Amino acid sequence: MHTCDLCACAMRVTMCNHGSSLKRNMCPHPGVYAGMCMRCGQEMDDEFGVAFGYIHKKLRLASDEISRLRDKDLKNLLRDRKLYLILDLDHTLLHSARLLDITVEEGYLHNQTDALPDNLKSSLFRVEWMQMMTKLRPFVHSFLKEASNLFEMYIYTMGERPYALEMAKLLDPGDNYFSSRIIAQGDCTQRNQKGLDVVLGRESAVLVLDDTEAVWGKHKDNLILMERYHFFASSCKQFGLNCKSLSQLKSDESETEGALPTVLKILQRIHRLFFDEALEDNLEDRDVRQVNLSQMAECTLSFLIKALVLKTVRKEILKDCKVVFSRVFPTNFPAEQHTLWKMAEQLGATCSTELDPSVTHVVSTDAGTEKSRWAVCENKYLVHPRWIEASKYTWQKQPEENYLVHAKNK
């Protein structure tokens, strides 16, 4: 019996020809560790396959091997009724700010933990060696705990590895959720793009939670877009938001109604739909992206329905009115394109440029125009343009008496 010590294939042959280069070439070279084939030990090219530096810095895998691992892993995962979930860090699960970007108004955040308001005691962290502060999004611990029952989770951030590892310690102090599944900027194969090529999970079973759509160009169907979490003032400026930040208002996102509890329900729903036992096909042939899309379509549909209902209701407000405008539009301006004209039509009124007996309202700021005097003579309502606006904002026809235009005193 002889075991080949060139490639350690443990083939029991009495006469081995493994000394020849034939055997070496037959090795499929599934991957490379520290520049050596992990199956036959042969020295390999540095650029072989795809780098999986986040698992081990010297590890690279060939595409066939990646597919094989994905298929094998999927079987195990589906047996446990789990899918894959990729989580972004910044503005999705937490928000970080450099210490020197903390404004004076946010100064109270520097206090000792005991002096902080209750909601911050366990969710605000100071990372001294990185000179920054991190605020975890409300509900994040419950979210991770619940999601870990349904998904194998990854962290995927455009931040650098030391930052990613530090945040993982805050989110997952017991190392239960992520272990080595933490992907950082250096692991991306394309600049400024996040890809599922470095994830050891089949694309049809992966869901992504991120606040930025642009970085997931190739995998939009896997993405569930999250509302951005801004806690510190520094990012409000960065994103061009003119309001005060949550930290300045001494407030926070709702623990029960915020983005994380909402998205958890969506994830649970998608999970339920995917593993629906009533469907007849194999679990392995199902595609979570289709479930995601149909879920998104449903949300859009219900939103559209709501919008349609509102539009119909709005058209009832001024439905029996016929309106003529006087000295409201600049001369030579096409009347039908004016905001007020369009607003009146949205509210159900009929607009006209000419007077006739069916006109019910004349809208003007001046009681002295020809049309205004006609209105007073014919006992029609002569109202200020604000009457239309008020009706729009209050969703009901305002009493004209509150908006009458009177002739100027002589």
Place this chain on the structure above:
Amino acid sequence: MFFHIVLERNMQLHPRHFGRDLRDKLVAKLMKDVEGTCSGRHGFIVAITGIESVGKGLIRDGTGFVTFPVKYQCVVFRPFKGEILEAVVTMVNKMGFFAEAGPVQIFVSNHLIPDDMEFQSGDMPNYTTSDGSVKIQKESEVRLKIIGTRVDATEIFCIGTIKDDFLGVISDPGATS
């Protein structure tokens, strides 16, 4: 494998060290510079065991530094292809497991793990036989065979296998008596 060999090195010494304790200072500097380093040829230098000889010092032109050729005995560790080693498992994942034998980091891919051992994920990921009798997890001691080595400045990396006779788990930390 460990070796006890004689190596030579040219040590440069600053004039401020010249004096009564010159040789001691030279030896101390040698130990600091050399112990814990790696070379492709000799492997990992574990410890210096003695000084064989210190040659005549040569003053370098233009500076006050003096170069002494020092011959010293030391214990080195270098893995060889085909060698059998014992190592401690440090990480287990779906691709295989990583183990350490002193300064050497070894990767055993699942292609070189016996087919009857399956990967089990969970809190303590491991490879287990179908009857559960043999388990490889973090902190397990395994006997493996080296099939490839690579040395860089401070570390040595190896590819290993346990797919042969007499290879595999030596002791199972999770085993009950």
